[in-house]
Amino acid sequence: MNKNAKIYIAGHRGLVGSAILKNLKNKGYNNFITRTRKELNLINTNSVADFFKEEKPEYVFLAAAKVGGIVANNKYRADFIYENLMIQNNVIHQSYVHNVKKLLFLGSTCIYPKLAKQPMEEHSLLTGELEFTNEPYAIAKIAGIKMCENYNIQYGTNFISVMPTNLYGPNDNFDLEKSHVLPALIRKIHLGKALENNDWKSIEKDLNKLPIEGISGKNSKPEILNTLRKYGIQINKESVQIEIWGSGKPMRELLWSEDMADACVFIMQNKNFKDTVKEQKVIKNSHINIGTGIDLSITELADLIKNIIGFKGSFFYNTDKPDGTMKKLTDASKLNNLGWTHKVALKDGIDRIYKWYNS
Numbered sequence: 001m002n003k004n005a006k007i008y009i010a011g012h013r014g015l016v017g018s019a020i021l022k023n024l025k026n027k028g029y030n031n032f033i034t035r036t037r038k039e040l041n042l043i044n045t046n047s048v049a050d051f052f053k054e055e056k057p058e059y060v061f062l063a064a065a066k067v068g069g070i071v072a073n074n075k076y077r078a079d080f081i082y083e084n085l086m087i088q089n090n091v092i093h094q095s096y097v098h099n100v101k102k103l104l105f106l107g108s109t110c111i112y113p114k115l116a117k118q119p120m121e122e123h124s125l126l127t128g129e130l131e132f133t134n135e136p137y138a139i140a141k142i143a144g145i146k147m148c149e150n151y152n153i154q155y156g157t158n159f160i161s162v163m164p165t166n167l168y169g170p171n172d173n174f175d176l177e178k179s180h181v182l183p184a185l186i187r188k189i190h191l192g193k194a195l196e197n198n199d200w201k202s203i204e205k206d207l208n209k210l211p212i213e214g215i216s217g218k219n220s221k222p223e224i225l226n227t228l229r230k231y232g233i234q235i236n237k238e239s240v241q242i243e244i245w246g247s248g249k250p251m252r253e254l255l256w257s258e259d260m261a262d263a264c265v266f267i268m269q270n271k272n273f274k275d276t277v278k279e280q281k282v283i284k285n286s287h288i289n290i291g292t293g294i295d296l297s298i299t300e301l302a303d304l305i306k307n308i309i310g311f312k313g314s315f316f317y318n319t320d321k322p323d324g325t326m327k328k329l330t331d332a333s334k335l336n337n338l339g340w341t342h343k344v345a346l347k348d349g350i351d352r353i354y355k356w357y358n359s
Helices: 015-026 045-055 070-075 077-097 132-155 181-196 200-209 221-230 257-270 298-309 333-338 346-357
Strands: 007-010 059-062 102-106 159-164 166-168 233-236 239-245 254-256 288-290 314-318
Touching: 007 015, 015 166, 015 257, 045 077, 059 077, 059 257, 070 077, 070 132, 077 102, 077 132, 102 132, 102 257, 132 159, 159 257, 166 181, 166 257, 166 346, 181 200, 181 233, 181 239, 181 298, 181 346, 200 221, 221 233, 239 298, 254 257, 254 346, 257 288, 257 333, 288 333, 298 314, 298 346
Parallel strands: 007 059, 059 102, 102 159, 159 288, 166 254, 239 314
Antiparallel strands: 233 239
């Protein structure tokens, strides 16, 4: 990509897209096409076709998606499969129609079977049953990988798929119903610390920035306490307890979003589809894992966040809630062999994201 190339970032305001946009700007790229969801509904086929016809992007980063944690994935199953399939189908197909030079499709490591051999290599795809709680999202992302592969095979396009592990970073989603585990824990522990310090100014600031079920800092203290209790933040015998879903035993790998963005830009700058399928007689599993190859348990993660934030209370585990997949560790050797390795350690990343959230 030359520095003046016309680059479309679908989903530029989200965790993934905003990190990619920032990385590109830092590297001197300057010709971006962006649209908010209100400006362009990627689910609408005609709108996407008109957009590509008018703008004619040269490179596309497909980071737009309907995303969420285990609660949202399990509750909004139809929405997750429908919206993600439509977004992918429209953007990938129009990229072919309008001769986009290269497209990068971003998915997730939830594409792998629930009982995949650990760490998960790319060839584990479609070798077993998926985790039920996020099956609709995973199926959509698998369809995106196969769409890119088969457009490349039939039409000679240059579409590459990358599957990042669990991400966290600036512009993450801290909605307690829809967020992933790390931002949810950060917010719950932050509110728990404020509660144990009787720091209502911090609680009001937090709820004014992101109300919970319509409850903001302007509501009464009893109303706020009832809402916090509903989401597992409660005073119990003069100490504060934080609820954690499941047993705390599942292992999770976490990657700083700006590291992920750097990997994506590296691939777009230096690699082509043919580099992802070297020595393959039958083209499949061309996607690339993006991860650290390091994981820790939910309990260890909660304790790490607790120490960074300075929370002195305790955790209790709601084992009536699902654990999800017990272990999801990526094998990042394919990406490492292509020439990229992650840089930001988890402790440093959590410290950064907490400062960003609390600013």
